[in-house]
Amino acid sequence: MTDNASLAPALEARGLTKHFTFRHGLLSRRGRVHAVDDVSLVLAAGTVTAIVGESGSGKSVLARMLARIVMPSAGELYLMGEKVVLGQKGRRQYASEVQLVLQDPFASMNPVHRVRHSLVRPLRIHHTAGPDLEESVKDLLRRVALSPPERFIDKYPHELSGGQLQRVSFARALAVHPHVLLADEPVSMLDVSIRLGVLNLIGDLRDKERLAILYITHDIASARYLADSICVMYAGEIIERAAASTLTDSPAHPYTELLLSAAPDPARGQPTPLPTRGAPPRLVAPPPGCRFHPRCPYVMEICKTTPPPPVTVDAGHEASCWLRLPAGERRPEASSQASLPMVRGGPGLHARKEVASRNEP
Helix, strand or coil: CHHHHHHHCCCCEEEEEEEEEEEECCCCCEEHHHHEEEEEECCCCCCEEEECCCCEEEEEEEHHHCCCCCCEEEEEEECCCCEECCCCCCHHHHHEEEEEEEHHHHCHHHHCCCCHHHHHHHHCCCCCCCHHHHHHHHHHHHCCCCCHHCCCCCCCHHCCCCCHHHHHHHHHHHCCCCCCCEEEEECCCCCCHHHHHCCCCCCHHHHHHHCEEEEEEEHHHHHHHCEEEEEECCEEEEEEEHHHHHHHCCCCCCCHHHEEEHEECCEEEECCCCCCCCCCEEEECCCCCCCCCCCCCCCCCHHHCCCEEEEEEEEEEEEHHHHHHCCHHCCCHHCCCCCEEEECCCCCCCCHHHHHCCCCC
8 A cells, every 4th residue: 555545545446346247038139237437436434425316217226336246347346545455355355344135134144154253253364363363353343343142153143133133244344354344235134123223233333443334325314313324326326425413404306305304304204205296217228318307396308308417515515417507507508517507595495486387498
C-alpha cells in the first residue's frame, strides 16, 4: 500500500457496470440484461453506507462485484487507494480485505459442520489465528455477542436460531481481519424481534472496529436507523444519494419519496403510498430516458427520451431527476454535464404536479 492508503477510502467503485448476456428464441438470438449500469460508490472506514431499492434493482449484483464474486463488464475498483486488477490473481488477498455476509445464514453455512469448523477454516486459510487457535475461535464469537462461546462453538447450524446463525456468519467474515464488510440483506430473513440486535451488531463493528460497511436493504427505515449515508438504486442505477437523515427528511427523487411513503411511520399511521403505474422495468430492455418515468406521477416529455443528469441539490445530496432543474435548463444536452446546481427552496415533490404537466420549453 502507498503512504496515502490511510487517507483513501477503504473501497471505491468507479463506473461499475454488469451486463449479463443470454440466448433466447428459435434463432438463439443474444440478449443482454442491464443488471448494473455505471455505479460509482465510496466506502470509508468507520461508516455504514446503505443501498436501498426494490428487489431486482441490482443491489445484490453490485455487492457481488464489490466482493469480486461477479466480474464487472466495465468499471474499476480501488482498495485502500490502489487499483484492483480484476483477474483471478490476488483473489485470496482481496478476500482477506473485503468480506461478504449473505442474506440467508442457513444457506451460507455448511449444515454438516459445527460452528467450530466454520470459524477455524478461514483462520487457517488466511493465517489469522493467534497462538491459541481455540481461543481465537472463542474471541470471534465474543466479538459478535455470542457469549459464553462454549454454548455455541460445538453447535450445528440447525441447532441455532436465525439471529444466532447470522452472528456466526459475521464472525466468520471477521476471522480474516477485513477492512470492508458487505452485508447483503442481513436481517430480511430474521424475525422482527431479533433484527434490531443484528443491526446494532453492525453498528458496533463500524464504531469499535472502524470497518467500512455496505448495508444492502429494501427497508429504508432500517437504513435511516443504521446508515451514515444512503444511496437509492432503481433498475440498475443509483438515482439519489445523501446523508441518511437528509435523504429521508428531504427526498429529491420521486422514487425515494415513493419508498418513504410506503414505510411504516407511527406518527403518520397507516402508510399511504404515492400513486404509481406499472412495475419495475425489465432490464433486458430498460426504458429510454429516465428509467423510472413509466411509473412516475410527475413525468414530463423530456423524462421519456433523455436520461437525467446527476443534479447537486445541496452539499452532499445528489439526485438524477429532471424535476430538480429549473425549466429553462431542461435541455437534452444538459445530460452530458456531470453536475448542475439547483437552488434550494424550490417546490416540494408534492407540489409539482402543475410543473410536471407543463410542456417543455
